[in-house]
Amino acid sequence: MRETLDQSLRRQGVSRRAxxxxxxxxxxxxxxxxxxxxxxxxxxxxAMRPSVIWLSFQECTGCTESLTRSNAPTLEDxxxxxxxLDYHETLQAASGTAAEAAREQAMKAFYGKYLLIVDGSVxxxxxxxxxxxxxxxNLDELKKVAAGAAAVVAVGxxxxxxxxxxxxxxxxxxxxxxxxxxxxxxxNVPGCxxxxxxxxxxxxxFLTYGTLPETDLxxxxxxxxxxxxxxxxxxxxxxxxxxxxHTFDDEGARNGWCLYELGCKGPITxxxxxxxxxxxxxxxxxxxxxxxLGCSEPKFWDKGxxxxxxxxxxxxxxxxxxxxxAAGVAVGAGAAVLSRARQHHAQEEK
Amino acid sequence: xSRLDEIPxxxxxxxxxxxxxxxxxxxxxxxxxxLLREGRSGMIDLRALPLAAADFARLRAVLGEGEVHARxxxxxxxxxxxxxIPGIWWHxxxxxxxxxxxxxxxxxxxxxxxxxxxxxVTSGLQRLREQLTGDAAPSIPAKEEQxx
Amino acid sequence: xDMLAFARGPGLHWSLTILFVGVFWRLTGILLxxxxxDYSVARxxxxxxxxxxxxxxxxxxxxxxxxxxxxxxxxxxxxxxxxAVIVFGLQQHILLIRSLTGLSWPNLPSGLVNxxxxxxxxxxxxxxxxxxxxxxLRLLSNFDDYFSWLVxxxxxxxxxLAVAHLGARYETLLALHMLSAELLFVWFPFGKLMHxxxxxxxxxxxxxxxxxxxxAI
Numbered sequence: 001m002r003e004t005l006d007q008s009l010r011r012q013g014v015s016r017r018a019x020x021x022x023x024x025x026x027x028x029x030x031x032x033x034x035x036x037x038x039x040x041x042x043x044x045x046x047a048m049r050p051s052v053i054w055l056s057f058q059e060c061t062g063c064t065e066s067l068t069r070s071n072a073p074t075l076e077d078x079x080x081x082x083x084x085l086d087y088h089e090t091l092q093a094a095s096g097t098a099a100e101a102a103r104e105q106a107m108k109a110f111y112g113k114y115l116l117i118v119d120g121s122v123x124x125x126x127x128x129x130x131x132x133x134x135x136x137x138n139l140d141e142l143k144k145v146a147a148g149a150a151a152v153v154a155v156g157x158x159x160x161x162x163x164x165x166x167x168x169x170x171x172x173x174x175x176x177x178x179x180x181x182x183x184x185x186x187x188n189v190p191g192c193x194x195x196x197x198x199x200x201x202x203x204x205x206f207l208t209y210g211t212l213p214e215t216d217l218x219x220x221x222x223x224x225x226x227x228x229x230x231x232x233x234x235x236x237x238x239x240x241x242x243x244x245x246h247t248f249d250d251e252g253a254r255n256g257w258c259l260y261e262l263g264c265k266g267p268i269t270x271x272x273x274x275x276x277x278x279x280x281x282x283x284x285x286x287x288x289x290x291x292x293l294g295c296s297e298p299k300f301w302d303k304g305x306x307x308x309x310x311x312x313x314x315x316x317x318x319x320x321x322x323x324x325x326a327a328g329v330a331v332g333a334g335a336a337v338l339s340r341a342r343q344h345h346a347q348e349e350k
Numbered sequence: 351x352s353r354l355d356e357i358p359x360x361x362x363x364x365x366x367x368x369x370x371x372x373x374x375x376x377x378x379x380x381x382x383x384x385l386l387r388e389g390r391s392g393m394i395d396l397r398a399l400p401l402a403a404a405d406f407a408r409l410r411a412v413l414g415e416g417e418v419h420a421r422x423x424x425x426x427x428x429x430x431x432x433x434x435i436p437g438i439w440w441h442x443x444x445x446x447x448x449x450x451x452x453x454x455x456x457x458x459x460x461x462x463x464x465x466x467x468x469x470x471v472t473s474g475l476q477r478l479r480e481q482l483t484g485d486a487a488p489s490i491p492a493k494e495e496q497x498x
Numbered sequence: 499x500d501m502l503a504f505a506r507g508p509g510l511h512w513s514l515t516i517l518f519v520g521v522f523w524r525l526t527g528i529l530l531x532x533x534x535x536d537y538s539v540a541r542x543x544x545x546x547x548x549x550x551x552x553x554x555x556x557x558x559x560x561x562x563x564x565x566x567x568x569x570x571x572x573x574x575x576x577x578x579x580x581x582a583v584i585v586f587g588l589q590q591h592i593l594l595i596r597s598l599t600g601l602s603w604p605n606l607p608s609g610l611v612n613x614x615x616x617x618x619x620x621x622x623x624x625x626x627x628x629x630x631x632x633x634x635l636r637l638l639s640n641f642d643d644y645f646s647w648l649v650x651x652x653x654x655x656x657x658x659l660a661v662a663h664l665g666a667r668y669e670t671l672l673a674l675h676m677l678s679a680e681l682l683f684v685w686f687p688f689g690k691l692m693h694x695x696x697x698x699x700x701x702x703x704x705x706x707x708x709x710x711x712x713x714a715i
Contacts, residue, residue: 016467018424021443024463025452027395034393034454038462228668232400242589242608261593268502268669274400280449281397303503310672311590312597314503315511321598324518331519332526340532 005207006045019045029201029276030213031223043208050207051106051114053145054088057138058131058165058174059120063156064090066193067200083203086114089133100134107148115206116149118142118177121158121165125173142180151185151212152177154219155199160188161218161298168302178219187212188219192295195276198224218298220270229266229284229292232274235259253289263307264291271296370401371408374455378413381457382437391458397450413438420464426451430461502669505676513680514598520687521695528696541712548709549702555715556701570628573621580618584654587611612661619654622647646690652678 003011009019023044024037032040056064068091085091086106087099094102106114120138123130128137146152154177157163165174178186189202202221205213213221230236238244238258245252245259258264266274269292273284285292291307294300304314374394381392401409414434422428426445433440439461443452499507542548559567585591587606596602626647629635656678660671685691708715 010473015424016469017422017463020463020467021422021424021428021452024441024454025443028397028452028454031398034395034452034456035391230668231663234400234402236400240608242605242611244589244605261589268672275398280447299500299503304506308597309590309593310506311594311676313506313510313514313594315507316514316598318599320511321514321518324515325522328519328522329526332523333530335523335527336530339527340530343532 003049004045005047005049008049009045016041026201026204026208029197030205030208031226040208044204047207047210049084051110052083052085052117052203053103053106053114053149054085054091054117054119055138055141055145056089057118057120057122057142057159058172059156059158059163061090061119062193063119063199064088066196067155083115083207103145107145111148113150114148115151115153115203116145117153117155118159119155121162121174121176122180123165123172124175124180125171130172139180142177146181146184149184151187151206152181153202153206153212154178154186154188154190156194157190157192157295157300160190160220163192164301166301185212186219187215187221189224190218190220190296190298191271192293192300194296195224195272195278197276198272216270218270220296224272224276225270225296227270227272229269229271229274229286230264232272233266233286234274235286248289259286259289259291261309262291263305263309265294265297265300265306265310266292267310269294269297269300370399371405371412374399374405374409375412378435378438378455378457382435385437385457385459391456393457394455396453396455413440422463428463430464500669500673501677502673505673505680509677509680513683517683517686521692524687524692525695528699536710540710542709545706545710548715549705552705552708552715553698553701570625573624577618577621577625580614580621581650581654583614584611584618584657587614608661612658615654615658615661619651619658622651622654626651642690646685649678649682649685649689650691653682 020037020041023041024034026044027034027036027040087103089099092099092102120131122128122138122142124139128139131138133141154160158165158174159177162170162174162176165172166176176188178188187202189199191198198221201224202213205211205221205223213223216222216225218225230239233239235256235258238256239260243252243255243257244261245255245257246261247253248262253259260267264286266286273292274286277284277287293306294303308314377394381394384390384392396406416432416434416436418430418432420430422430426443427448428441428443430442431440432438437457437459439456439458441452441454441456441461441463442450445451559571583606586595586603588608588611589605592602592605629639629643629647653675656671656675659665660668660675663671665671666674682691686694705715
């Protein structure tokens, strides 16, 4: 019998006050009013530690790095203490058939109740043969493990939207998890990688309420992807005033002006970087002087140069315009020849 | 340029304050009013707002520090300070590493987290009783209970 | 491909191609038309001063009609200058032009451009209302007039919505704004918007011909 989080914390000597403090931080993380902390504590305290199976497909392990590279003990740790991570190829000690057996066992024991987390896109080319683990294609494994899951969390832009493996010309036929799994609740937590506390925030919500949080049109949790980077950017006043950095080392850049002209995709990118920030809340890319790449948006990898301003074209250049003008002159000249012939004809008839 | 600190980068100039600090102060005045008239407490999560350093500085300068400074040691330190405006409390919660995990302003008579929590009192009492039964005077707790 | 990616990529590409082919086609076609030889002796030499005179005169209300035409002329100027300020003053537009031609210049403060956009939109609405209520103008107007107005008005309206983040998600507003401008590019060579490339050409030609004939202008 698994113990509740309350029992587990009490056994570890964690005081209620410490738990309340943690729940206040959790409320802040989940963008809930801080006054919700006691209610979260009550719900979370009663939660059973859920079984979690983590599958990695076509990915770079950056998402796992993001999650585990925070200094212990943090919020992320605490949340990880509240789940039972029964299978994670990178983090588990077991390997080979023992690891696979552990997964089978967890699947059997918690069938229909476990949470499936996926990072990496799913290769569908050659019936999925481009990416296999223990001789089983990612495609087959996903279908099999998802069948018994209560819900699926796609962590990172690869599992959420296809990611870099899907970039043109997509040799492996990579697709997102939600393209394969259509009969289970799937939530996307995109980003390359996602912000660690956003990953844990979704888990915390699942632990507290037993459901996945409300999502937007790309299945992203609204509490973290509800607003654009631009809307929450501290450099926004400069955008509104029309003050832009023209290069990465000009006066504007030194003054911390808006990076729109240098290709910042903040205005069309929904994520929490501007408020939650990175590296233990140190900063985020724009604060470090580089525009947003838009890594939590679908197809960010195939949307033209990272340094092309948002209002610039991605296909057209001056060559196109010159060629079009030349073609126009040619057509016009042709038309003129025809009309002149007609004029001539008309005059002769008079 | 041979050294990083010779590159004259000003990341966040003071003028970038978007006036958020001022708006927050108005909000706080309203919340204090509600506390006085209706007795309702309120909280503002400072980490959920895109505050520039200048906004923070302005908040700190206007609110100042008051008479009560509390420190909690519970999974990292937490400091709860009554600001120079009584009834406004500044919460700063840190992790074990000292990183700030939450920063809030609360308008209340006394922050709840400073109160002893019933669950902790219960287990504390239990520990106390175990201590007393473990000591040479096993009859004392029984007597106390009779008084109660 | 989402709407914004389409607007920034193929949408912009093909609409600009149509714009350039269309404008140069019409200009070349008109300039190369056969002109009947004029065997008469010119009454007044210096046809080009006449051309310039007419261009200048027609850009201002004639004294006889000033009571009725001063106001629409003023509003017309207001929105034309407004459009120029918006198109060439807002940094986002300069960046688009730079991405196409490599040319760029300093931008105007966004607040000023936003204010201008408001005045421009109001002027265009005022002119539309006048067109629809003035009986003579209504008789003179056809589909081309109304459609050209709409095609010019939509980028202003959607641009203002995009700046204000009103009505939809920003990427949708931005895509609609770009698509509305692309509709303008496509319609430009084939409707009355083409006056932007022909206005001085036609006034100049009339001025030159009238001067040659010795007519008062």
